[in-house]
Structures are given as structure tokens and as C-alpha cells.
Amino acid sequence: MSLLPFNGIFALSSDPSTPAAKATEARLDEIRKAAAESAPRGGRPSPAPQIRGRESYYGLPVLKAPVWTWEVPLYFFIGGIAGMSACLALVAQLFGNEAALVRSALWVALLGAAICPVFLIADLGRPERFLAMLRVAKIQSPMSVGVWILVSFSGCTFVALLANELIARGYTDILIVGVNWAGECTAALTGLILAAYTGVLLGATANPVWSHNRRALPAHFLAAALGGAAGVLELLGFLITPTQLIGVVAAVIETLLGVHFELNRLPVNAPLHRGKSATAFRIAGVMAGPGALVLRLVSQAPPVRRTAAVCFLAGSLLSRYAWIWAGRASAMDPEALFQMQRKS
Amino acid sequence: MTVSAFLTDATLCIGCKACEVACKEWNEVPADGMTWTGLSYDNTQSLGASTWRHVMFLEQPAAAGPQLAETTDPFRWVFLSDVCKHCGKAGCLEACPTGAIMRTHVGSVLVQKDVCNGCGYCVVTCPFGVIDRRPDDGRAFKCTFCYDRQKSGLIPACAKACPTQSIQFGELAELQERAQMRVHELRERGYHDARLYDPQETSVQGVHAFFVILGEPENYNFPPAPEAPTAYLKSAWTSAVICAAIAFGIICVAFAF
Numbered sequence A: 001m002s003l004l005p006f007n008g009i010f011a012l013s014s015d016p017s018t019p020a021a022k023a024t025e026a027r028l029d030e031i032r033k034a035a036a037e038s039a040p041r042g043g044r045p046s047p048a049p050q051i052r053g054r055e056s057y058y059g060l061p062v063l064k065a066p067v068w069t070w071e072v073p074l075y076f077f078i079g080g081i082a083g084m085s086a087c088l089a090l091v092a093q094l095f096g097n098e099a100a101l102v103r104s105a106l107w108v109a110l111l112g113a114a115i116c117p118v119f120l121i122a123d124l125g126r127p128e129r130f131l132a133m134l135r136v137a138k139i140q141s142p143m144s145v146g147v148w149i150l151v152s153f154s155g156c157t158f159v160a161l162l163a164n165e166l167i168a169r170g171y172t173d174i175l176i177v178g179v180n181w182a183g184e185c186t187a188a189l190t191g192l193i194l195a196a197y198t199g200v201l202l203g204a205t206a207n208p209v210w211s212h213n214r215r216a217l218p219a220h221f222l223a224a225a226l227g228g229a230a231g232v233l234e235l236l237g238f239l240i241t242p243t244q245l246i247g248v249v250a251a252v253i254e255t256l257l258g259v260h261f262e263l264n265r266l267p268v269n270a271p272l273h274r275g276k277s278a279t280a281f282r283i284a285g286v287m288a289g290p291g292a293l294v295l296r297l298v299s300q301a302p303p304v305r306r307t308a309a310v311c312f313l314a315g316s317l318l319s320r321y322a323w324i325w326a327g328r329a330s331a332m333d334p335e336a337l338f339q340m341q342r343k344s
Numbered sequence B: 001m002t003v004s005a006f007l008t009d010a011t012l013c014i015g016c017k018a019c020e021v022a023c024k025e026w027n028e029v030p031a032d033g034m035t036w037t038g039l040s041y042d043n044t045q046s047l048g049a050s051t052w053r054h055v056m057f058l059e060q061p062a063a064a065g066p067q068l069a070e071t072t073d074p075f076r077w078v079f080l081s082d083v084c085k086h087c088g089k090a091g092c093l094e095a096c097p098t099g100a101i102m103r104t105h106v107g108s109v110l111v112q113k114d115v116c117n118g119c120g121y122c123v124v125t126c127p128f129g130v131i132d133r134r135p136d137d138g139r140a141f142k143c144t145f146c147y148d149r150q151k152s153g154l155i156p157a158c159a160k161a162c163p164t165q166s167i168q169f170g171e172l173a174e175l176q177e178r179a180q181m182r183v184h185e186l187r188e189r190g191y192h193d194a195r196l197y198d199p200q201e202t203s204v205q206g207v208h209a210f211f212v213i214l215g216e217p218e219n220y221n222f223p224p225a226p227e228a229p230t231a232y233l234k235s236a237w238t239s240a241v242i243c244a245a246i247a248f249g250i251i252c253v254a255f256a257f
Helices: A007-014 A025-038 A071-094 A099-123 A127-134 A142-168 A174-203 A208-212 A216-235 A241-263 A267-272 A275-298 A302-331 A334-343 B018-027 B091-095 B121-125 B147-151 B157-161 B172-188 B229-256
Strands: B004-009 B053-061 B075-083 B101-103 B109-111 B167-171 B194-197 B209-214
Touching: A025 B018, A025 B157, A071 A099, A071 A142, A071 A174, A071 A216, A071 A302, A071 B229, A099 A127, A099 A142, A099 A174, A099 A216, A127 A142, A142 A174, A174 A208, A174 A216, A174 B229, A208 A267, A208 A302, A208 A334, A216 A241, A216 A275, A216 A302, A216 B229, A241 A267, A241 A275, A241 A302, A241 B229, A267 A275, A267 A302, A267 A334, A275 A302, B004 B075, B004 B172, B018 B053, B018 B157, B075 B209, B091 B101, B091 B109, B091 B121, B091 B229, B157 B167, B167 B172, B172 B194, B172 B209
Parallel strands: B004 B209
Antiparallel strands: B004 B167, B053 B075, B101 B109, B194 B209
């Protein structure tokens, strides 16, 4: 103990014989005096040589890693599919497609909307306080926007589906038809935002790899949601031309985005090129991009289309996890942050 | 209404950690482990949910040669007590979806313990890596600027316990002036790399806890140009809206076939 230069402080603060007293003004004075006496340099600054170089502080992280666990990427995945499913329902109805497709798409949207809050609440540090989210609405907070969008989406989808089910049972009152259209339009609009905002949620942060890719993230998440919603409908039996076309386009976008992320070799993108997050990111990209695309182009046989849908869904789910892992790795890298800020 | 501020001066810090102790005791912040890091005398490592003052120990070899003529020290040993910056535009405050993080009447940024639900969004929106979620508690914590003490007319516990005036507390404009004078004085005395760390030009719009340092901000793990993440909102949302419109267009085209 005597070798420690600060034993005065340590002795004061960790003496087990006296119970920790509630700090008082006298106690703060005591701490100051003890510190002055036990200071390594007797309270005098030394003349100092000039140091050049921009080394970080022992390479320790500047930023804090995201605390989100497995629930949040899963929410991104399900929320995106639910939101896009509502869009598919509206457009299918607009173009007079079979009622079964509209109905199934709305059910996917509503079930997704019902599951999402479970994951969001489970991820909170204090789940019993989830209602605190509804105290305020803040346009400058993507998290707040997202919560309100999810609430609105759930409501609109519920109304749309309720009216849809009533119409299917022969209640073709003009009011119910109107409510159905209003519900579907608002569900599609909020659904689009639900699928897109998660990219903004990550992009508008201090995390280097997320904020650097803030324009690509919404595109990536929307493409995943688009192909995902079509894939879920295909797995439900709707092996129709529109879902195939959407599946092909989504896989093409995934492929192009994969090439974009692969070619963008800035140090800030290192988590997409090295380590665990990069491995997951690349596997996800190949599955949702070229993998699904090749399957769809090779054959339109139902088993192949279902395989392509599963391949895309698995890839897009893994890519959401890869983004979170990339964010964790990025927060640990002080040099990436410094380089990014020196350039801008 | 006065806006309060911290001026923390690396050239006056003696590395005693009285601020860390005083902060822990006054605010009854729980112990969060003790690791022998081997990084000089810094066994605290960083600010966090249960560390609201953090004394850094910079051991720097004198590769660039002596700054002062009479210097014989083979290396430079600099200390600095880090703290929440209480940003002019705070990323954590803007991002908080519950309104738990608020601006107090003394201009500081405060987490209201009874409102925070631990969503964790402030953790990734702080450009300085200050605020964090306490794993066992679930809520986010950071320096309160001793708002309880300030309301009673007392100065923050760390400033009160500092034996060298390395931590000064006062009115924002007055301390900014004092900091600039201090940097000027240090430079006159031959400390040519003395500077004020107070990012005024970025979207953070200045901080309420600024630092007189020797050397580069990076040496202290200070971001050279910190941005409040709200600065990224416009480009991210623009991309989101355009991409959403394209996605809807793709669906329409697919069904029109």
C-alpha cells in the first residue's frame, strides 16, 4: 500500500472499518486536503517537452458501443417486412389483384406490427417504463419518430384489415369501403416510413461506420424490406409475377449495394471489410444479392422460388445483425473516428 | 439566469483523482470494478455510466525535442480530468425519445432518473462517448453537473475537491475568457502547444465543459471535430424519402405488369 502514490485518497475512501459517510462539505474539504498532500508532484506543474503526433489515448475507444442486443436487429427485420407488406397490399388492391393477396399481405403487416413492440420493449433497460416513449414526440429524434410511426402503423393496419375482413364477409357499405381505403393508404404510407426510418436511426448517430453510411443505410434497409415482404408472400403461396419481379429487383439492389460497400475502402468502413462483422456482412450480402438473384433467374419453378425467398430473407436478417456488429467494432476504433473528422 | 461551466486545465492537474473520489461520494455513484490497466496510473480508463470524472495520465516520449530550453525531462507526463461536455447542442438530449434528458436552467444537460427507460439511443448519439447504460440498473447515467448542489448555491463536488484549481467552475462567458487568457499565458511561458479544446465551429455549438490542454485533442481521446448527430438527419432522411418513393414505384411497376 505504501508504494501507491495516492494511498491518502485510497485510505480515506476504502477504509473498511468506517462506514461510508454521506458526503458533506467538510468531507469534500477533507478529500481536497488529502489529495494535495499525497499528490505525486506536490502541486507544481513541470516544464514539459513538446510532443508532436496525434496518437489516441492508449488506443482506448473514444465512443461507446451500442448497447442493443439481439432484439433490435430482429425488430428492424420484422418491422421492415410488415411495413412493405402494407404497401404491397395497397398496390395489389389498386391494381385489382385477388382479394386473398391483399388480405394475406395485411395480415402479415398486422402480425409484424404486433410482434415489433415486444422486441422493442424487451430491449429496454427498464421495460416496465416503455410508456415513457409516448410522453413526447420529437421530430429530431429518429427513435421518437419511429415509435410514433410504429404506433400509427399498427392502428392504420388494424383498421384496414378490420374493414377488409368485413368487406370479405359481405358488408360492402360505402362507409366500410371508404374506411378500408383510408386505412390501407395510411398503413402503406406509415409502413414505408417504418421500413425506411431504421436506416436513419442508425445513420444519425455518432457511430463512425453508421453515420458515414447514413445515405446508403435507408436504401439497404428498404431493399431488404421490399424483397423480404415479397418473399414472405411467396412462402405463403403467392407465387405470382409481381412477387417474382420485386424479388429480382430487390436482389439486384442488394447486389449493387454489396458492390458499393465492398469498393468503398475508407478506414471508417473497416468493420465492413475486416473481422466478424465483415464476415457476417459479406455472407448476408451474397445471400440476399447474387444468391437470391441467380436462383430467381435460373428457374421459376415453385421450389426454386421458395428457396430464393428463404435465401433473401435469411440474408437480409443477417445483414441487420451485421450492421449492429459493425457499429460495435466501429465504436472501438479511435483512429477511424479521428480520420473521418479530420477530412470533413 | 447564468449559464454555468467547467474549465479543466491539464497544466494544473496533479493527477490526484480527488475529483473522481468526490464525484463518486457526493453522487453516490456505485463502484464499477477496478482493473490494473498498466496504462500509467489510469485504472479508470474512460467515462461511463458509473464514472463521471476520469483522470487521464498521458505518458509521452519527447520525440520532438524539448519545448522549453531548460527542460531535461525525457518525457512528458500530463494529467487531465475528463467530464461530460454538456454540449451546446447535445446529441444525447436531441435523440432521447422519452424527454428524460433535459436542459437545466444552468444550461447543463441532465438525465432525469425517474423518466429514463433505458432505450440506449443516447449511448450511440453522444459524440464524446460519455453517457452509457448501467447494466444492472438498465438506465443511462452521466455527470449531472451536480445540479442538486448548484440549485443550493454550491459548486460541483469535483471542483470543490480539486486542490489545484485545475477544475474551475463558474459562469460560461467568464470562464471562456479565463481559459483564453490561460492559453495565452502558457504560450508566453513557452508552452507552444497549449490550446483550448472547445469545439465551437461544429454542430456541437460549443461545450459547457472545456479544457486547456497541451498537444492535440486526439491525445486526450477528444474528437477533433465532434458533430451532434442531428447534423446528419437531413441527408439521412432525404435518402430515406427518395428510396421509399423508389420502393413504392417498384411495387407499382411490378403489379402493373
